[in-house]
Amino acid sequence: xxxxxxxxxxxxxxxxxxxxxxxxxxALLIALQCGLLLGLFSITSIPIDHTSAxxxxxxxxxxxxxxxxxxSEGDLCRMGVQPEIERCEVYVQGFAYWSKPGGGRxxxxxxxxxxxxxxxxxxxxxxxxxxxxxxEEGAVLIDESDVGRMGIGGVGxxxxxxxxxxxxxxxxxxxxxxAGPYVLCSVTTARKLFRQSEMQTTYVLGRCRHKExxxxxxSHLREYKNVSAxxxxxxxxxxxxxxxxxxxxGAALGYAAALGLLVGAVVTSQTLYAATVxxxxxxxxxxxxxxxxxxxxxxxxxxxFWIGIIGIVLALPxxxxxxxxxxxxxxxxxxxxxxxxxxxxxxxxxxALASGLFALRSLRLIEPATxxx
Amino acid sequence: xxxxALSTPALEGVHLARxxxxxxxxxxxxHDVSLELxxxxxxxxxxxxxxxxxxxxxxxxxxxxxESGRVLALGQDMWALSDQDRERFRLRxxxxxxxxxxxxxxxxxxxxxxxxxxxxxGGSRSEARRRADDMLDLLGLSKKAHLRPTELxxxxxxxxxxxxxxxxxxxxxxxxxxxxxxxWAHGEQVIELLRSAAxxxxxxxxxxxxxxxxxxxxxxxxxxxxxxxxxxxEPEPLLHRMKEQG
Numbered sequence: 187x188x189x190x191x192x193x194x195x196x197x198x199x200x201x202x203x204x205x206x207x208x209x210x211x212x213a214l215l216i217a218l219q220c221g222l223l224l225g226l227f228s229i230t231s232i233p234i235d236h237t238s239a240x241x242x243x244x245x246x247x248x249x250x251x252x253x254x255x256x257x258s259e260g261d262l263c264r265m266g267v268q269p270e271i272e273r274c275e276v277y278v279q280g281f282a283y284w285s286k287p288g289g290g291r292x293x294x295x296x297x298x299x300x301x302x303x304x305x306x307x308x309x310x311x312x313x314x315x316x317x318x319x320x321x322e323e324g325a326v327l328i329d330e331s332d333v334g335r336m337g338i339g340g341v342g343x344x345x346x347x348x349x350x351x352x353x354x355x356x357x358x359x360x361x362x363x364x365a366g367p368y369v370l371c372s373v374t375t376a377r378k379l380f381r382q383s384e385m386q387t388t389y390v391l392g393r394c395r396h397k398e399x400x401x402x403x404x405s406h407l408r409e410y411k412n413v414s415a416x417x418x419x420x421x422x423x424x425x426x427x428x429x430x431x432x433x434x435x436g437a438a439l440g441y442a443a444a445l446g447l448l449v450g451a452v453v454t455s456q457t458l459y460a461a462t463v464x465x466x467x468x469x470x471x472x473x474x475x476x477x478x479x480x481x482x483x484x485x486x487x488x489x490x491f492w493i494g495i496i497g498i499v500l501a502l503p504x505x506x507x508x509x510x511x512x513x514x515x516x517x518x519x520x521x522x523x524x525x526x527x528x529x530x531x532x533x534x535x536x537x538a539l540a541s542g543l544f545a546l547r548s549l550r551l552i553e554p555a556t557x558x559x
Numbered sequence: 560x561x562x563x564a565l566s567t568p569a570l571e572g573v574h575l576a577r578x579x580x581x582x583x584x585x586x587x588x589x590h591d592v593s594l595e596l597x598x599x600x601x602x603x604x605x606x607x608x609x610x611x612x613x614x615x616x617x618x619x620x621x622x623x624x625x626e627s628g629r630v631l632a633l634g635q636d637m638w639a640l641s642d643q644d645r646e647r648f649r650l651r652x653x654x655x656x657x658x659x660x661x662x663x664x665x666x667x668x669x670x671x672x673x674x675x676x677x678x679x680x681g682g683s684r685s686e687a688r689r690r691a692d693d694m695l696d697l698l699g700l701s702k703k704a705h706l707r708p709t710e711l712x713x714x715x716x717x718x719x720x721x722x723x724x725x726x727x728x729x730x731x732x733x734x735x736x737x738x739x740x741x742x743w744a745h746g747e748q749v750i751e752l753l754r755s756a757a758x759x760x761x762x763x764x765x766x767x768x769x770x771x772x773x774x775x776x777x778x779x780x781x782x783x784x785x786x787x788x789x790x791x792x793e794p795e796p797l798l799h800r801m802k803e804q805g
Contacts, residue, residue, distance in 0.1 A: 190666065190674065197665035197707070471661045471723070472678070474622060476650025481678040555622040557657040558613040558735050 205457030209497025212450030219443035225519030239391035250428035254388040270399035276387035277307035278376035286337025293366035298376020332367035458545035474554035490542025568595035575628035606783035654724030656734040714745030
């Protein structure tokens with residue numbers, strides 16, 4: 187069966203090319219859109235995933251890490267009294283406007299954390315030297331990819347956040363952001379920028395003696411009405427889901443991927459349909475000879491399978507090239523874990539097979555008696 | 560044995576009628592036609608265009624249902640069988656050669672033949688190859704086995720089409736204008752192959768054609784005009800035939 191299918195695909199490759207390209211296009215679109223989505227997800231939860239806190243406590247019903255509101259620093263005690271908690275600390279995070287020295291404003295996400303080596307809220311890409319620099323009041327770090335966007339010349343530049351002067355004392359590398367660039371600083375600096383008193387914080391972070399106790403601590407903290415609490419993984423997922431559902435970003439990307447799949451399915455199906463119709467007389471001879479219709483159906487489905495495989499194989503290098511280009515030329519994160527690649531290939535292959543099944547309607551046109559008219 | 564074969568028709572059409580269209584556009588193309596065909600014989604069905612000979616071939620071969628009448632093939636009423644059983648009957652017993660070659664462009668001569676064995680009989684790859692090579696050898700195409708239709712001449716293509724019809728060693732072989740696209744030298748080769756299928760393999764061969772040069776190569780000629788057989792071509796009553804054979 188395969189030898190006839192493959193021989194036909196190769197010999198009439200011009201005819202089947204649109205189908206193969208459509209499948210490749212679909213696979214490419216699915217992989218890249220989902221990879222982009224994962225990339226976006228991972229960016230939104232960087233402050234959670236790249237810090238060492240096991241438990242996050244914030245304002246009631248907080249939807250995502252970037253939407254925290256001030257709570258009382260007194261809540262620190264609520265965390266601290268939990269027997270499973272080894273240590274806890276304050277953490278300030280929120281959106282603010284960055285005023286560029288040359289004019290204009292940019293929304294940014296300020297993160298103020300303790301800077302000691304065992305800090306729970308310090309993002310793990312910060313070096314001890316950078317932490318030392320942030321000890322100075324008004325000192326901030328931004329990512330090197332955001333220098334142009336923030337309208338500054340580089341390290342040593344001065345700008346304003348919420349009307350308070352800040353100085354860029356260093357640059358991080360690879361700290362990507364979504365809604366606004368991350369601005370890293372000390373808790374003291376962040377409080378000044380947000381005009382928070384020392385009695386306020388955005389989150390209280392806790393580390394458990396045993397990580398597996400985090401859920402237990404969270405369930406205890408949830409008994410307090412004026413705070414919400416999450417384990418690290420819960421808060422990360424909650425943040426990502428918020429971005430996925432409430433912002434419609436996920437829906438838009440998913441829609442584009444679905445559209446790509448539909449285009450691929452229609453083109454593949456029509457290609458197979460046209461190819462089968464072009465061989466109707468040959469198939470009709472086989473039908474006259476008594477060869478059952480399912481043999482021909484199997485050949486069409488087998489062709490759709492190989493179109494799927496070839497399309498996927500063609501898409502792979504294109505996916506990696508575009509991922510590389512997005513990463514290096516546009517600083518756009520595309521995550522392509524193995525399960526996503528396998529999933530995209532599987533969905534594409536199913537689409538190709540479904541197209542083959544849909545093209546089987548052409549076999550209804552086979553009528554051996556027409557060869558005798 | 561030969562007497563038996565000649566006294567009992569392998570294929571018999573009895574009072575066959577068929578029309579196409581409905582209402583005012585209805586055209587009757589076959590009027591109460593009866594015909595007997597015998598194994599080991601090659602029969603030529605001749606007649607002008609539109610005389611109904613292709614329709615008769617389609618009905619006798621199980622491809623087109625008659626409006627009335629019966630087709631008895633190897634003792635079975637072919638049109639009383641279910642669609643699936645009739646398909647099985649064609650698979651086991653019938654070979655077809657149509658006008659035009661109808662070969663798959665992508666497949667080699669060998670693959671065109673192998674396909675029938677593998678798909679039709681579920682034969683193994685090696686068996687299909689062996690039988691295809693034997694048949695191509697018989698057709699004088701051994702050296703062309705690896706070529707595709709575009710690399711073959713018209714005569715070679717028609718021989719491949721004949722090979723496709725004969726590879727399963729059918730009891731019946733139906734050929735519709737098998738020489739119409741060929742020059743006479745190649746046409747004669749094709750008719751000789753069909754004649755050999757009848758005489759050497761004992762097949763019942765029915766050929767529909769216009770070309771009168773074929774007449775001298777066949778055992779029997781039947782003429783059709785306006786949907787009817789010429790009276791002298793109608794089968795004689797069985798009793799009379801048996802008496803004659805003594």
